[in-house]
Amino acid sequence: MNIGDRVRLLHGKEEGIITRLSSGGQVEIEIEDGFRIPALKSEVVVIDAAEKEYFDRQEGEKDGFIQPIPKTDPSARAAGIFLAYVPYNDQVHDLVLINHTKKSYLFSVDELSGNQTKNLDAGVIQAQSFRKFAERMMRDFEQWPGMKIMLVPLNKKFEVQEQATERKIKFKATNFFKHKGKAPVIDKEAFLFKLNDQEKVLDVKKLNEELNPEEKVSYPNLKIKRPPAAVDLHIEKLTREHDLMSNSEMLQLQLGVFQKNLDDAMATGMDEITFIHGIGNGVLRKEIHRFLSQLKGIKYFRDSQKTNFGYGATTVKIHE
Structure with missing residues (x-):
């Protein structure tokens, strides 16, 4: 059992990657969304590649969501x-x-x-x-x-x-x-x-703007695109390069997408819009709520109902 091995808990459904080994017989496992949990070595088992092939299951499969992982990049x-x-x-x-x-x-x-x-x-x-x-x-x-x-x-x-x-x-x-x-x-x-x-x-x-810095280009009658009723802010939905980004860079990208879609929703007269931010460690939700609490032009915002998004989304009611 080594750092980097994918393991499963014997008495639970959690799977993850070993990030730390201790001399006391404990391991630290990073599961989905970056959460880390401690476990005894005797309580985990390494997931063998033959097992995955036999059961036709890919890495990244969880709750019906499959993120294909090629054997060779x-x-x-x-x-x-x-x-x-x-x-x-x-x-x-x-x-x-x-x-x-x-x-x-x-x-x-x-x-x-x-x-x-x-x-x-x-x-x-x-x-x-x-x-x-x-x-x-x-x-x-x-x-x-x-x-x-x-x-x-x-x-x-x-x-x-x-x-x-x-x-x-x-x-x-x-x-x-x-x-x-x-x-x-x-x-x-x-x-x-x-x-x-x-x-x-x-x-x-x-390139033209760089070659002609004094020239002002205008676009009359530019139409703002109406955003979808629910905007998914999970980082893997926004960029393919998230593996190379720091936590702060990912957060800034997510907040930028949130603000743009909120602006577009208000500009196009939408009654409400929902942002799916997930549960995770709660940083993105906290930043979204902090921004909304200081913003004029909305009626209220609230956590969406559990039946729809699990407590991992925020619905914004916009002033009519």
């Missing part, structure tokens, strides 16, 4: 810049930056501690190459610091400049251990995360 076959945690042995993992593109990149990797940073490595990583910049002990997973990685593509000829990429990374066990696959270039098994998006479409409007 399909992003490994696509071009891009990757962060790979490559096992050196059972405990030590090498942190490797992989450039699986046809272009060289300037890069900088910083370790984060609150508002302070410490540079781990910087330089140029050539096309189809890799660079090790640190090591991590798996037993210290809970103490791994966050990181900020910046990537700037280098053009060897005249061509449209791709946008620089910045990623702030702080992993949760429930996300980290799902990303095991074959890393490109080095051709080794690793925990693999794509850092940039090679399929971005050129934003012509933004």
